[in-house]
């Protein structure tokens with residue numbers, strides 16, 4: 001029993017060479033030997049704001065600006081968009097649509113006579129889906145003659161029988177401007193959208209320029225039903 005310490009030797013943790021200890025202490029960086037200073041309130045506030053903080057500030061200002069814009073619009077105008085009802089508040093405007101190219105024969109199928117197909121009109125080569133306004137463009141509508149074709153000339157002259165063609169030869173500057181006006185009308189309409197272009201058969205330059213019509217507007221084209229009821233009254 002008296003010799004048991006010799007039989008079970010344990011590592012002596014206290015017997016570290018003092019020279020080795022002082023060597024370790026000399027290598028330890030000065031900062032670890034001292035406690036880090038605790039930042040005071042003054043030292044925090046005097047630092048310039050970090051870029052993350054600036055971003056959050058801008059984000060908050062923007063968010064509240066947007067909320068204020070819509071809420072005040074609703075309170076003042078009873079509309080979330082200050083009364084604006086144009087194409088930019090239509091969700092469809094933001095969904096990119098694949099543009100197609102149609103031949104004149106293909107375009108003719110979309111003249112509103114087939115209720116299962118959309119209704120297209122074309123103006124100076126650009127084709128627009130006007131299905132949402134089919135009351136105007138399907139049979140019986142005041143502007144059915146515009147559907148399924150490019151009748152750009154009629155938009156300028158108001159000759160709704162004689163000028164249902166894309167032939168613009170001989171038109172004056174103002175007439176060409178009014179075609180642009182109608183293009184803009186279809187482009188900016190909140191319910192219509194451009195779906196592509198029509199590939200026209202080239203116009204023979206030797207063919208005669210469409211003659212001007214005598215009864216060129218101004219008068220609103222009649223609805224087919226109006227014509228029928230007038231005839232019945234006679």
Ligand code: HEM
Nearest residue numbers: 130133136143146154155156157158159217218219220221
């Ligand atoms: C060159 C002559 C004209 C052209 C090319 C033309 C064309 C058109 C077209 C394409 C539409 C349908 C708009 C849509 O899709 O929403 C329309 C609507 C209409 N047009 Fe004409 N039009 C002409 C002359 C006239 C005239 C002379 C009148 C009246 C005296 C008239 C009265 C109307 C009215 C009241 C509407 C409905 C507008 C609405 O409620 O949105 N148009 N016109």
